Amino acid sequence: MHQPPSAVELLRTVAATLTDDVVPALDGPVQHRARVAANIVEIVAREVELGDSVRAHEATLLEAIAGSADASVVAAALRAGAADDPAEHDRIRQLLTAIVRGDLSIAKPGYDVWDGD
Amino acid sequence: MSDAASRLAAWLTKQRSTPIEVVDIAPVSAGARRFNALFTARSSAGDERLALTMIPSAAIQLLSVADEAAVRTLAEQAGVPVPNIHHVCTDEQVLGGPFFCSTAIDGETVPRRVLRLVATQGNDLGERIVGQLGEALARLHAVDDALAPDALTPESGNPPIAEALGQVDQGLSDALTASPAFAFCARWLERTAPSEPTTTSIVHSDVRNGNIIVGPDGLRAILDWEGSRRGDAVEDLAWTCQRMWRFREDHLTVGGLGSFAALANAYRSAGGTVDEERVRWWRVLTTVRWGLGMAGQSRSHLDGSFPSIVMAASARRMAELEFDALQLLR
Numbered sequence: 001m002h003q004p005p006s007a008v009e010l011l012r013t014v015a016a017t018l019t020d021d022v023v024p025a026l027d028g029p030v031q032h033r034a035r036v037a038a039n040i041v042e043i044v045a046r047e048v049e050l051g052d053s054v055r056a057h058e059a060t061l062l063e064a065i066a067g068s069a070d071a072s073v074v075a076a077a078l079r080a081g082a083a084d085d086p087a088e089h090d091r092i093r094q095l096l097t098a099i100v101r102g103d104l105s106i107a108k109p110g111y112d113v114w115d116g117d
Numbered sequence: 118m119s120d121a122a123s124r125l126a127a128w129l130t131k132q133r134s135t136p137i138e139v140v141d142i143a144p145v146s147a148g149a150r151r152f153n154a155l156f157t158a159r160s161s162a163g164d165e166r167l168a169l170t171m172i173p174s175a176a177i178q179l180l181s182v183a184d185e186a187a188v189r190t191l192a193e194q195a196g197v198p199v200p201n202i203h204h205v206c207t208d209e210q211v212l213g214g215p216f217f218c219s220t221a222i223d224g225e226t227v228p229r230r231v232l233r234l235v236a237t238q239g240n241d242l243g244e245r246i247v248g249q250l251g252e253a254l255a256r257l258h259a260v261d262d263a264l265a266p267d268a269l270t271p272e273s274g275n276p277p278i279a280e281a282l283g284q285v286d287q288g289l290s291d292a293l294t295a296s297p298a299f300a301f302c303a304r305w306l307e308r309t310a311p312s313e314p315t316t317t318s319i320v321h322s323d324v325r326n327g328n329i330i331v332g333p334d335g336l337r338a339i340l341d342w343e344g345s346r347r348g349d350a351v352e353d354l355a356w357t358c359q360r361m362w363r364f365r366e367d368h369l370t371v372g373g374l375g376s377f378a379a380l381a382n383a384y385r386s387a388g389g390t391v392d393e394e395r396v397r398w399w400r401v402l403t404t405v406r407w408g409l410g411m412a413g414q415s416r417s418h419l420d421g422s423f424p425s426i427v428m429a430a431s432a433r434r435m436a437e438l439e440f441d442a443l444q445l446l447r
Contacts, residue, residue, distance in 0.1 A: 033425075033427065036427050036430050039430065040429070040430050040433075043433055071294065071295045071296075071297055072295035074300075075295035075296060075297045075299075076295075076300070078300040078301045079289075079300040081308075084304070084308065093443055093446055096298045096301055096439075097443045097444075099298065100298055100440045100443060103439075112440055114441070116441075116444030116446075116447050
């Protein structure tokens, strides 16, 4: 058993070092890549922290869409027309939005505040 | 670079049959696909500021530099603001890739700086730029596309709507994990697909905040024509509205600069037709296609064809486009 810091705490420290120390010391394309690297580390930290609960919630939502927790089964059902009916369109669109909000909570928190013009 | 500068100078000297010196050369952006630099061509006639656009390898070009130059000339003749191209070089030996030289135009191109300029000017500059974009697009779309190079026709030979649906279908098949959100959108796109356009147009395909030069006076130029092709004119209107090009100014539909009404009104005044249902369909289509493209970028990293941390990170951005597409289908 490791002593703290935890994996998430270490990743956050790496991200902070990249953002605060490394990025300002660089310029041009390398600076851009360092910025992307910092962002990736932050994403991975959130994935370690939230991934299990997001995936579990996703499975419940997928079940509610088309009776399967397998994303490829649900995708195939939707492609075949499972949401063609207007009421189903709305119900399923909301469930899919909830799934995507879970992914965004890891990949880009705060992005899900927009209601489509 | 000084080596490249001397080779460029020698080439320009031959083209112009007069001694040319290349000075003050500075890279302005290093996109994944193209290298851009500004330089001064010095001769006995005086100094001239030019922009160099080089494609690192002809293998990754979308349109050849010669075809891109031909499209830009057509656009320029139709009154679209485009930097005039002075020289085209298809010989890869000169600089290591095909390139062209065009008039250097002052102004802002970096999206956040464009938005800062608009915010500091405050006099409806954003709406003015959007109107100018609408007018420019109407002029581009009015060009007889039979005059454009054959290379602008998609390889499949499919008409625009079928071509776009085919790309979505291909993107879904190629994705390494299923996307129920995009499967939902793809079904909607298929069952609500509009009729094929009665005439095709030259479509720029990437007009957005980021591919324009603006100054306090408004729009100065539309850049980056390498994605031009024959297509449905509506696609260009829809693409300008992508949320990704608003850079957090979400309430301003067109590039965080202005309203869709400003774009549509100017487009109509300049002779174009705007069918809002078609625009909506193309907005969903281009959002889904771009999201699937993000997944494709990460596959290029994984399979070794384009290893890059930027490409690796792209797939984690797909959720943004899934969210945007679902919001458009409310």
